[in-house]
Amino acid sequence: MIAARHLTLARTIFRRPGGAIAGTWLACVVLAAVFAPLLTPYAYDAQVLKEAFQPPSAGHLLGTDEFGRDLLTRLFYGARTSLSVSSISILISVVCGMTLGAAAGYFGGAFDRMVTTVVDLSWSFPEILIALILVAIIGPGITGTMAAIAVAYLAQFARLTRAQIMMLRSETFIEAAQSLGASHSHVLFRHLLPNALAPVLVSAMLATGDAIILEATLGFFGLGAQPPLPSWGSMMSSGSALLFKAPWIIIFPGLAVAITVVAINLFGDALIAALDIKDQVRRGE
Amino acid sequence: MSAPLLKVEGLTKRFHAGGGLFTRQRTMTAVRDVDLAIDRGEVVGVVGESGCGKSTLARLVLRLLEPTVGRITLDGVDFTGLSPKALRSARRRMAMVFQDPYSSLDPRYTVADIIAEPFVVQSRAMPAGAIEEMLDAVGLPGTAATQYPHQLSGGQRQRVGIARALALRPEFVVLDEPTASLDVSIQAQIIELLSSLRDRFGLTYLFISHDLGLVRYFCDRIVVMYLGSVCEILPGARSKPRHPYTSALLASSFSPDPAARREIIPLVGEIPSPFNLPAGCAFAGRCPRVTEACRTQQPPLSREGGHAVACFNPL
Amino acid sequence: MTALLSLRDVSVDIGRNRLLDGINLTVDRGQVLGLVGESGSGKSLTALAITGLLPLIGGSITGGAIHFDGVNLASIGEAGIRTLRGKRIGFVMQNPMIALDAVQRVGEQIDVVSRLHLGLSRQAARLRTLDLMAQLRIPEPGAVAEAYPHQLSGGMKQRIVIAMALAGEPDLIIADEPTTALDVTVQAQIIQILTRLSRERGLALLLITHDMGVVAQACDRVAVLYAGRIAEERAVGSIFAAPAHPYTAALIGCIPREGMAPGSLLGIPGAVPTSGRYPPGCRFHPRCTNAADLCRQDRPTLRPLQSGGSVACHFAMTETP
Numbered sequence: 001m002i003a004a005r006h007l008t009l010a011r012t013i014f015r016r017p018g019g020a021i022a023g024t025w026l027a028c029v030v031l032a033a034v035f036a037p038l039l040t041p042y043a044y045d046a047q048v049l050k051e052a053f054q055p056p057s058a059g060h061l062l063g064t065d066e067f068g069r070d071l072l073t074r075l076f077y078g079a080r081t082s083l084s085v086s087s088i089s090i091l092i093s094v095v096c097g098m099t100l101g102a103a104a105g106y107f108g109g110a111f112d113r114m115v116t117t118v119v120d121l122s123w124s125f126p127e128i129l130i131a132l133i134l135v136a137i138i139g140p141g142i143t144g145t146m147a148a149i150a151v152a153y154l155a156q157f158a159r160l161t162r163a164q165i166m167m168l169r170s171e172t173f174i175e176a177a178q179s180l181g182a183s184h185s186h187v188l189f190r191h192l193l194p195n196a197l198a199p200v201l202v203s204a205m206l207a208t209g210d211a212i213i214l215e216a217t218l219g220f221f222g223l224g225a226q227p228p229l230p231s232w233g234s235m236m237s238s239g240s241a242l243l244f245k246a247p248w249i250i251i252f253p254g255l256a257v258a259i260t261v262v263a264i265n266l267f268g269d270a271l272i273a274a275l276d277i278k279d280q281v282r283r284g285e
Numbered sequence: 286m287s288a289p290l291l292k293v294e295g296l297t298k299r300f301h302a303g304g305g306l307f308t309r310q311r312t313m314t315a316v317r318d319v320d321l322a323i324d325r326g327e328v329v330g331v332v333g334e335s336g337c338g339k340s341t342l343a344r345l346v347l348r349l350l351e352p353t354v355g356r357i358t359l360d361g362v363d364f365t366g367l368s369p370k371a372l373r374s375a376r377r378r379m380a381m382v383f384q385d386p387y388s389s390l391d392p393r394y395t396v397a398d399i400i401a402e403p404f405v406v407q408s409r410a411m412p413a414g415a416i417e418e419m420l421d422a423v424g425l426p427g428t429a430a431t432q433y434p435h436q437l438s439g440g441q442r443q444r445v446g447i448a449r450a451l452a453l454r455p456e457f458v459v460l461d462e463p464t465a466s467l468d469v470s471i472q473a474q475i476i477e478l479l480s481s482l483r484d485r486f487g488l489t490y491l492f493i494s495h496d497l498g499l500v501r502y503f504c505d506r507i508v509v510m511y512l513g514s515v516c517e518i519l520p521g522a523r524s525k526p527r528h529p530y531t532s533a534l535l536a537s538s539f540s541p542d543p544a545a546r547r548e549i550i551p552l553v554g555e556i557p558s559p560f561n562l563p564a565g566c567a568f569a570g571r572c573p574r575v576t577e578a579c580r581t582q583q584p585p586l587s588r589e590g591g592h593a594v595a596c597f598n599p600l
Numbered sequence: 601m602t603a604l605l606s607l608r609d610v611s612v613d614i615g616r617n618r619l620l621d622g623i624n625l626t627v628d629r630g631q632v633l634g635l636v637g638e639s640g641s642g643k644s645l646t647a648l649a650i651t652g653l654l655p656l657i658g659g660s661i662t663g664g665a666i667h668f669d670g671v672n673l674a675s676i677g678e679a680g681i682r683t684l685r686g687k688r689i690g691f692v693m694q695n696p697m698i699a700l701d702a703v704q705r706v707g708e709q710i711d712v713v714s715r716l717h718l719g720l721s722r723q724a725a726r727l728r729t730l731d732l733m734a735q736l737r738i739p740e741p742g743a744v745a746e747a748y749p750h751q752l753s754g755g756m757k758q759r760i761v762i763a764m765a766l767a768g769e770p771d772l773i774i775a776d777e778p779t780t781a782l783d784v785t786v787q788a789q790i791i792q793i794l795t796r797l798s799r800e801r802g803l804a805l806l807l808i809t810h811d812m813g814v815v816a817q818a819c820d821r822v823a824v825l826y827a828g829r830i831a832e833e834r835a836v837g838s839i840f841a842a843p844a845h846p847y848t849a850a851l852i853g854c855i856p857r858e859g860m861a862p863g864s865l866l867g868i869p870g871a872v873p874t875s876g877r878y879p880p881g882c883r884f885h886p887r888c889t890n891a892a893d894l895c896r897q898d899r900p901t902l903r904p905l906q907s908g909g910s911v912a913c914h915f916a917m918t919e920t921p
Contacts, residue, residue, distance in 0.1 A: 171388050173388060173389050175344075175383065175389075177402070177406070178349055179349055179379075179380065180402060180406045181374070183406075191391055195391070
């Protein structure tokens, strides 16, 4: 039953050209990340110094970097880093943000005021600043990056969830559930959150794109994944110094970030449109 | 004489608005000192216009809103003082049918899920065939079980709402304007359904409505409310009104009979604000039979001859 | 004397769906015609068709003719209809909350109508506004005129809307469910005001409603609309005493009235068909207790009854005596 609903949604998304192209690219990125060891001929940390700074060729489809490592391989493994870091941290952020926002919206009162104040305060800081502060505290590396991203986007999901919950709280079907004797957790988990999920999911999708950029930014400053683990950001960083000597070292990871983020945004747009249509059809007229 | 199924004593509900840094706090009295007793098997109607407090009263009786003052007794048990756990269990005996069929059903639940929910909430096992039985009882086909609310018409949705309310076989059902959003032809179907269900399951109804004609057809006794207070309780649906407001309400309800055309004497003045209730009778400012006493004192509900009326100068 | 407003065989389409089919109506000066129907019957569409507002919802008149005071509305174009609106045809809409401009004082909103359609000066318009408000029994017109809509009650707002409809001195007022959103006692007063105006000023009033009680109280003639077609059109006394169309009879039977025995309230089984899913032949036949094969095949046309009025039914319950 649930699968059928999702299948029709997927069909609606892929019917739009933006959704289809973006969806295809994202599928490729995911496949590249998952099957990197199978798809790549080299190891990502195999340094062959005499083959350094090679432009794209038959042997190295995207060229080599300053240590002679195959760029295509590093790009695929970099996809792993980017995707996993961004999606896991956004996932943590969504779960925590939704919990806080739902509790604030449902229970109201002093708790709500406290949560709203904290969330609004963090809202006023740019994400990169929050991320830098956290990385400074925790230290560079993947853990620090994930924590930074999770905290930076918490406010957004908390606010969104809170607004949705407050809007839904006055719906009669909530009152009906209460009249049956439903506990707070039943109302929250069986009625409020499922109905509040759709806009939060879309927001999470788009935030993943932002998170990829944030991860790349941190990586650019050497604060993200530490070498030799490849990340698109650190690849761009080392490539920036060699812009005129071996431009492909910065161009390919740069393109990867840009296209992936654009694809996520396009896919998110198609998702919003598809959910809208579904909602219109669902409302019957 | 057996004890009433539901008894309400001195029920009052006040809401507070404002009270922040920059706004003065204002208090609104939605329901004021209501006393009511409902016997098992009765259909008691509550009528009034907007702001009279009937919807608030419906919610207070089920403790969907907490009363500010007052007591509710269900079958001899003090309902107001129950702990949350005991309250949840007691809720099995009462149910509510809501006005808006479009928002009273969760759009993500199928009809089967909606009817099964009371069992889930009360942690009771649902007997086999319960859903089919309920669908049949409310006049819906078995195929409706897998449908979503948006696939049903308003009348069908309302039937689902009724099925949900009756799934656990409650004794007391509060109906908050259950047909107000429906077409007249569908309204009639639902009213007849409610009537047959009452006989079949031995239910007691508290029927809220703004439609006096409908209430006079369907109910045994009629409570008339104005600005949060009870002004009259008609002992029978056809009883002649004694309170001037009830009389005005009756005169304003047009019957579908051109021979019964009449000239309406309009009520002068405006309804007072519930934030600022007048000292005496709430209706004094608009009443054609007002006396000095009416403006200074609130008339008590006197129950002489079984016909309760709160008026110093009744008809 | 020709009727002030007449609709002959009017059809209205939205997209590919024909929503109104063969509508025949007339309203005379000083007469109150009730147009009765449930939701989905097309009553609001009729109002929009007469006032030329169908394009707002993507609809258009695809057949028949609407004549106002002898003039075919199709022949005068959009500009012509615009001069009629407000000046000769007043429109009272269902929800007064949305009919008024929230950021303008109500007095000004009425003034504007007089100044636009009657060319009055600012002072003259304001005097006229206050006079209209007094006629509509609005207390302290001077103070109320300075109020904003949100400061007024529902009944008061609807009276303002009626004042706006009257300000241009129209010959016809179309009131689309003018009291549905209001309390019962307020509704009674507003209906009384509207019928009094019709009698005193010789106004034609097209009163659109779903409430048969209002019809019985206020109307001279009644047209019953079902799924986009007129089922019956009669004088109000005749239609209640002896309804000719089974739908009308069933509709009257749905209303709880004085002295009804419990259990005698009959609904109409089924539901009003939605546009695009109309049954063949008579649109009411799936729900009709008298339906026969003829009803499923042949669409009944409106034919006159000797006792007056007309009915669209193969087996009309009141035949020519």
